[in-house]
Amino acid sequence: MTNLSRRKLIVSGLAATAGASGLAVAARLAQKYGLVPPDHGGIYGLGETLTYASQRLLTRHSLAREFSRSQISPRPFPNELAPLTPEFKRLQAGRFADWRLSIDGMVHQPASFSIADLKSYPSRSHITEIACEEGWSYIAEWIGVPLSHMLNLVGIHPQAKYVVYTSMEPDTWDSIDMADALHPQTFLCYGMNGSELPVAHGGPLRMRLPRQIGYKNIKFITHLTVTDSMKGFGKGLGSVAAEYGYAWYTGI
Amino acid sequence: MATSGSTQPAAETFVSSRISNTPVTKLAPRHSALVRVTHWITALCFLALLVTGAEIVISHPRFYWGETGTDLTTPLFRLPIPASRKLVPTGYNYVLPDQNGWSRALHFEAAWIVVLAGLLYVIYGLLTKHFRKDLVPRKSDLSWRLLLTSFTKPLRLQRPSAAEASSYNGLQRLTYLFVILVLFPLVIWSGLAMSLGFASAFPWSVTLLGGRQSARTIHFFVSLALVLFLFVHIFMVCLAGFWSRTATMITGRIGTRKERT
Numbered sequence: 001m002t003n004l005s006r007r008k009l010i011v012s013g014l015a016a017t018a019g020a021s022g023l024a025v026a027a028r029l030a031q032k033y034g035l036v037p038p039d040h041g042g043i044y045g046l047g048e049t050l051t052y053a054s055q056r057l058l059t060r061h062s063l064a065r066e067f068s069r070s071q072i073s074p075r076p077f078p079n080e081l082a083p084l085t086p087e088f089k090r091l092q093a094g095r096f097a098d099w100r101l102s103i104d105g106m107v108h109q110p111a112s113f114s115i116a117d118l119k120s121y122p123s124r125s126h127i128t129e130i131a132c133e134e135g136w137s138y139i140a141e142w143i144g145v146p147l148s149h150m151l152n153l154v155g156i157h158p159q160a161k162y163v164v165y166t167s168m169e170p171d172t173w174d175s176i177d178m179a180d181a182l183h184p185q186t187f188l189c190y191g192m193n194g195s196e197l198p199v200a201h202g203g204p205l206r207m208r209l210p211r212q213i214g215y216k217n218i219k220f221i222t223h224l225t226v227t228d229s230m231k232g233f234g235k236g237l238g239s240v241a242a243e244y245g246y247a248w249y250t251g252i
Numbered sequence: 253m254a255t256s257g258s259t260q261p262a263a264e265t266f267v268s269s270r271i272s273n274t275p276v277t278k279l280a281p282r283h284s285a286l287v288r289v290t291h292w293i294t295a296l297c298f299l300a301l302l303v304t305g306a307e308i309v310i311s312h313p314r315f316y317w318g319e320t321g322t323d324l325t326t327p328l329f330r331l332p333i334p335a336s337r338k339l340v341p342t343g344y345n346y347v348l349p350d351q352n353g354w355s356r357a358l359h360f361e362a363a364w365i366v367v368l369a370g371l372l373y374v375i376y377g378l379l380t381k382h383f384r385k386d387l388v389p390r391k392s393d394l395s396w397r398l399l400l401t402s403f404t405k406p407l408r409l410q411r412p413s414a415a416e417a418s419s420y421n422g423l424q425r426l427t428y429l430f431v432i433l434v435l436f437p438l439v440i441w442s443g444l445a446m447s448l449g450f451a452s453a454f455p456w457s458v459t460l461l462g463g464r465q466s467a468r469t470i471h472f473f474v475s476l477a478l479v480l481f482l483f484v485h486i487f488m489v490c491l492a493g494f495w496s497r498t499a500t501m502i503t504g505r506i507g508t509r510k511e512r513t
Contacts, residue, residue, distance in 0.1 A: 137320050211452050
């Protein structure tokens, strides 16, 4: 063995060791600082994790683009709805007076609210785009109560990491991390373009996350659960969509 | 190294030159190892991006200009193909299978890998003067007559001479620079502009392109330009000798196959 190849061997050995331990340290740090999404497994886990981690490092507090009133789309496109359940139709007949939003999990005071209760809290609005993963998008004014307001009201435990939100539609739920849950533009949305949120757009209550793709903005919200782990929620991937191969984090 | 092993390399040179019977002057490879590795990573990722990009497009084969666009607004143009979602008015009574879930995941994963490989390549290209030596046109390249000849020769299916195997002509240099400095940055930019998270941190990335839907339309056309480049690239490789040029991009060495003229 010549000196040259011995040196090469030592250098590449050291480089490989440094690379491997560097990756291990990076993985530990990412886990510690909440940069790993619940759907990080499988062959697309690398991409999902790189996207989520870099977005959290770059865009944790950034605000979604807001538009002027003149940019509001004249005809907002209502995406297809699954057939409404008899329970939904019953509540709709009562003009949603009996609609309840319950909040439980890692909170000091689990509670339940009517739409009127939600409307009694400070109302906020923003004119933002909703963009479908298919490619289309429109701009509307969204009115609601910031999710952070409701979370402060019930008091979340310090170890809380996710808010799981469930729809009245069967088998429809999703979750967001605390960065999105406490983000000022994240609304429990009950109004649109100056009036009540139409059923076609998720009325009486939908999750509104202007920094994530449309399918994350789930319609007909009835239940919020605050948790520190996605284990035990479905397959633990963070959403029903993720179980069908659609990313949990959709800020991209 | 130079002092401790000063006699050894000389002895080796002597031995090996006797065996091979050729003077040992270690030629620099046609393509350096980093260029070869990043080339094939890019090739694989581009294929993945192309297939998944097409899958995503067929879920809404309509394109718009400005910030917004839906099935209820007038498109800039639409592709005459069936869609993979039944709400899109395509005029066809047929809905293609919906493959958006894995397509989006693979699209973004391949994008990550190719952007990181591209970053490595650009840093390497600047440090080693690869761009200046191999890709920036030489003064003598920049004559209209030469550039035109480089364009018309392949069109008349004339194969490149053996001398052309070791460096690029002016037209090739300009084309590669255009792809590296214009098309790749533009396709990355217009892609990132469609990320709602990225746009929240860098709103100008969308507004400079004319809005979200403009970014999507630009992304589509730049992708088409890259596909056009790919076709011309493969055509030129075939013309020069597919196996020898492909072998060169794998091993770095110029093949010994006689170039036909």
